[in-house]
Amino acid sequence: MNELLGLVIGFILTLLIYSYLLGDNPLYRLAIHLLVGISAAYATVIILREVIGPVFVQIRDNPGDPATLLWLIPILFALLLILNRLPSLAWLGQHSTAFLVGVGAAVALTGAIVGTLWPQVLATRTSQPVTGLVTAVLTIAVLFTFQFTGKRDETGQWKRPLWQQSLTQIGHAVLMITFGALFAGVLTTSLTLLTQQINFFLNQFLQILS
Amino acid sequence: MRKRSIPLAIAISFGLLTLLGLTFSLPELSNLLLGWAGFLVAVALILGILNLFVVHLGRLRHGNLYSGVLVLSMLAVFALAFTDSNGITTNGVETVFSWVQAPMEAALASLLAFFLVAAGFQLLRRDRSWSAALFLGTAVFILLSQALLALPLPGQQSTQILSQFRTLINNVIVTAGMRGILIGVALGTITLSLRLLVGMERPYSDE
Numbered sequence: 001m002n003e004l005l006g007l008v009i010g011f012i013l014t015l016l017i018y019s020y021l022l023g024d025n026p027l028y029r030l031a032i033h034l035l036v037g038i039s040a041a042y043a044t045v046i047i048l049r050e051v052i053g054p055v056f057v058q059i060r061d062n063p064g065d066p067a068t069l070l071w072l073i074p075i076l077f078a079l080l081l082i083l084n085r086l087p088s089l090a091w092l093g094q095h096s097t098a099f100l101v102g103v104g105a106a107v108a109l110t111g112a113i114v115g116t117l118w119p120q121v122l123a124t125r126t127s128q129p130v131t132g133l134v135t136a137v138l139t140i141a142v143l144f145t146f147q148f149t150g151k152r153d154e155t156g157q158w159k160r161p162l163w164q165q166s167l168t169q170i171g172h173a174v175l176m177i178t179f180g181a182l183f184a185g186v187l188t189t190s191l192t193l194l195t196q197q198i199n200f201f202l203n204q205f206l207q208i209l210s
Numbered sequence: 211m212r213k214r215s216i217p218l219a220i221a222i223s224f225g226l227l228t229l230l231g232l233t234f235s236l237p238e239l240s241n242l243l244l245g246w247a248g249f250l251v252a253v254a255l256i257l258g259i260l261n262l263f264v265v266h267l268g269r270l271r272h273g274n275l276y277s278g279v280l281v282l283s284m285l286a287v288f289a290l291a292f293t294d295s296n297g298i299t300t301n302g303v304e305t306v307f308s309w310v311q312a313p314m315e316a317a318l319a320s321l322l323a324f325f326l327v328a329a330g331f332q333l334l335r336r337d338r339s340w341s342a343a344l345f346l347g348t349a350v351f352i353l354l355s356q357a358l359l360a361l362p363l364p365g366q367q368s369t370q371i372l373s374q375f376r377t378l379i380n381n382v383i384v385t386a387g388m389r390g391i392l393i394g395v396a397l398g399t400i401t402l403s404l405r406l407l408v409g410m411e412r413p414y415s416d417e
Contacts, residue, residue: 037283102225142390178387180348
């Protein structure tokens with residue numbers, strides 16, 4: 001009985017979402033507001049259960065432990081963040097934001113070097129030298145597309161040198177082909193999701209009817 | 211002056227400490243600081259969600275029924291979380307997730323197919339440049355080749371040519387494009403992170 005109820009609720013909500021295909025309408029807006037409310041509340045519950053709750057349990061169980069006392073620093077930062085809501089004391093919240101920015105920058109820096117830049121440079125070494133060389137040249141062409149600095153000519157117009165212009169054109173073409181392939185990939189994935197969703201409801205209802 | 215210098219000192223000192231912990235593999239230091247940052251992000255998220263609740267509560271007072279749905283749905287999940295933790299109900303929050311949130315998210319994700327096709331047609335109508343043609347041409351080729359390769363084509367040679375051309379696009383051009391984008395993003399991230407760590411960028415201050 002419970003399964004059937006869940007299935008019917010899910011089916012009705014799916015139809016409400018699909019009603020957007022007929023244009024923006026009250027049923028779709030209702031469904032979206034419901035989704036936002038439930039997702040936000042669900043996220044809050046999970047955060048309280050998994051992140052904030054255990055910290056307070058640790059403080060309650062071992063109040064004198066040095067590891068527990070260290071948690072007073074982020075709790076102080078959290079209190080300063082809450083003070084951000086008060087206009088006269090909002091500047092105190094900058095300290096917490098500064099902490100997050102500092103730690104975030106360090107993580108991003110390490111992640112970009114170790115997780116992206118270095119593996120991508122290493123991946124240019126392939127068993128087929130010609131393919132590797134062409135890929136490397138095209139990669140450099142793409143990187144030139146992202147370069148937006150240069151010298152101005154006599155008329156004050158900013159222009160790239162001639163050799164860069166052709167390289168940039170190649171890079172632009174490579175980017176367009178890449179985006180086209182990515183577009184096709186995302187479209188295929190969403191079509192698969194659509195057919196799976198329809199299949200799921202059809203199978204479930206057929207099972208119940210039989 | 212102090213109002214500006216203390217946040218700067220906090221950003222630089224904690225940033226460099228985290229960098230030290232991550233670079234020289236000091237898990238005690240890096241885990242401690244990342245744990246603190248995770249806790250603070252969690253608090254910031256909750257503050258944001260509470261702000262959402264307060265804003266929609268205000269709109270409900272002005273008669274916005276959609277905001278009423280949002281507020282009620284939030285209250286319902288909070289109530290279920292409370293009854294779950296007191297043993298009155300079991301897995302109430304998880305049931306709402308699997309009955310309401312999961313099907314709606316799946317429906318939204320599958321709706322993306324229609325939006326993408328519509329966006330493709332809009333692009334074809336509005337922008338008739340060579341780059342738009344290249345973009346759509348590649349997308350159509352990849353989609354068609356996927357379908358054609360799954361079907362038995364007359365003659366093995368045509369299938370082989372199609373497959374080779376598709377491999378060339380994927381293994382050389384798309385790989386180069388993705389690598390260029392990733393390296394570009396990484397270089398941008400490195401530059402911005404270094405500027406933040408030396409205090410040249412201060413997004414946390416009012417300056």
